[in-house]
Amino acid sequence: MKTRRSLIWSIAACAAISAGIGGASAGATVNNSSRFAVAQVEKTTGHGEGVIRAVDSEERKLMITHGPVSGPLEMSPMTMAFRVAPNVDLSTLSKGMKIKFTISRDAKGLYVIEDVQPEKP
Numbered sequence: 001m002k003t004r005r006s007l008i009w010s011i012a013a014c015a016a017i018s019a020g021i022g023g024a025s026a027g028a029t030v031n032n033s034s035r036f037a038v039a040q041v042e043k044t045t046g047h048g049e050g051v052i053r054a055v056d057s058e059e060r061k062l063m064i065t066h067g068p069v070s071g072p073l074e075m076s077p078m079t080m081a082f083r084v085a086p087n088v089d090l091s092t093l094s095k096g097m098k099i100k101f102t103i104s105r106d107a108k109g110l111y112v113i114e115d116v117q118p119e120k121p
């Protein structure tokens with residue numbers, strides 16, 4: 001029963017890796033630190049639209065076929081798996097749903113969905 005599921009998720013992992021070039025420079029521009037009183041990590045985000053192909057609530061991942069992601073953080077159209085931030089309520093999402101989403105990259109440079117908005121019919 002689990003075989004089908006693990007196959008589709010491993011395919012998506014490849015797509016995510018190949019897409020991982022360019023984008024956020026998680027490096028540091030910490031020269032003029034006196035200007036920034038609040039230590040806040042500036043996130044590089046991107047916005048896109050897509051269709052949910054699968055919801056994995058155990059692993060907190062979404063498989064999405066998405067169009068071009070624009071933003072500072074850009075991505076070509078593809079089907080891939082994204083990890084989902086803790087604030088996103090996965091119980092409101094289901095397969096086949098059209099969504100708008102916002103992605104960023106975490107400290108390890110992995111893509112994370114920060115926000116999901118179902119498209120109004």
Ligand SMILES: [Cu+2]
Nearest residue numbers: 019075078080
């Ligand atoms: Cu992608």
